Amino acid sequence: MTDARPLDADETTFIAAARAGDAARFALITERHRRALQVHCYRMLANYADAQDMTQETFLRAWxxxxxxxxxxxxxxWLYRIATNVCLDFLEKRDDRTPVPSGLPDAGSEVLYLQPYPDRMLPEDPQESVVARETIELAFIVAVQHLPPRQRAVLVLRDVLGWPASKAAEALELTVASVTSALQRARVTMREQLPDRRLDWRSPATHELSDDERGVVKSYIDAHERNDLDGLTALLRDDLRFAMLPDAGTSTRTARDAVDGWVSGGLFQRGHDDWRGITTTVNRMPAAALYLRSPGDPEYRLFAVAVLHVVDGKIAELTGFDATGKPWLGLPPAL
Known part of the structure; x- marks a missing residue:
């Protein structure tokens, strides 16, 4: 990172702004990188609100x-390097930013601080979009959380951003040998966490939803609006993986357990049986925004977002998020 290189116009302006203490010009230039840096922080932290805060901290530290x-x-x-270390400093101070046991037999762990990422806030840079879906999907984000913070940083810098080992080592103040070793260990964990997923994240991958995915979301919403539990169950794979966040202990591994849990929790019962839904996407995944109308209320209120992983026309994974009080999702609060 010490080789001479020509500066582009932004970098020349940035240096001039830095020397002059021109905060306005400095902010104008760095703001162009906000979305990419925020996604980077989200991959490290799995939490949209934290990613927003750490991106802002990155700009303050850069100044x-x-x-x-x-x-x-x-x-x-340079900004990615600062953002990575901002996230590492954040993780060092927090003891609630690691997966916790789900409390159910053979159900693995839960990332209770996981939040969905609104697609409208993803970078518009085509180069970033090429890999965005593979590395922004919930399964990837959750798998990354099982890595120790520095392994997490190494994996993201090396395998997602494509940095050479020497650049990652300098950014993290490690030796190249340490970075190489950390990456090898991180890849082993990722294979364990994502056994059936594509792991070559630097190869081009589509981020468009398939017709299958769109059809399943529509059927999922239709089943809610009709209170059709049989139809809803038919959409779910028998080995469904379901979690409702941020509640602890909601992780299940069968379709029947999930549906029984929804009904026993009061859903589809009187007062929780008047649904509307709209199709959306978060984390470049198919999702249903579900709205519930309470008796006497003229409007349907935003209730939850169900993010779906569809395999062969059925829902293999369903992650539900409480959507109330989250305007950053960009969803209408009522229908």
Missing amino acids: HKRESFKGHAALRT
């Missing part, structure tokens, strides 16, 4: 360190 940018590395690389 305080502005004199250290000499143009030896690209401005984007």
Whole structure:
């Protein structure tokens, strides 16, 4: 990262702004990287609100360190380095940012702090979008949370961003040998967490929903609106993996357990049986935004977002999120 390189216009302006202490110009240039940095923080932290906060902290830290940018590395690389270390500092101070046992036999663990990521906030850079779905889907984000923080950072820098080992080592103040070893261990864990998933994240991958996925979301919403439990059950694979976050202990591994749990919890019973839904996407995954109308209420109120992983026309994984009080999802609060 010390080789001489020509500066682009933004970098030249950035250096001039830094030397002049021009906060307005500094903010204008760094703001162009906000979405990419926020996704990077989200991959590290699995929480949208935390990612927002750490992106802002990245800009504050960049301002305080502005004199250290000499143009030896690209401005984007310099900001990614700061963001990575901001996230590592955050994780070092928090003891509630690791998966916890689900409390159910053979049900693995739950990431209770997991939040969905609104697609409207994903980077518009086509190069970022090429890999966005593979590395923003919930299964990937959850799997990354099973890595120790520095392994997490190494995996994201090396396998997602495609940084060479030397650049990752310098960013994390590690040796190349340490980075290589951490990456090998991280890949083993990722294979264990994602045994049936594509793991070559640097190869081009589509981020468009398939007709199958769109059809399943429509059927899922229709079943809710008709209170059709048989139809809903038919959409679920027998080995469904379901979790409702941020509640603990809701993880199940069968379709019947999931449906029985919804009914015993009061859903589809009087007062919780008047549904409407709209098709959406979060984390570049098919999702249903579910709205519930209470007796006497003229409007359907946003209730939950169900994010679906569809395999062969059926729902293999369903992650539900409480959608109330989350305007950043970009969903209408009522229908």
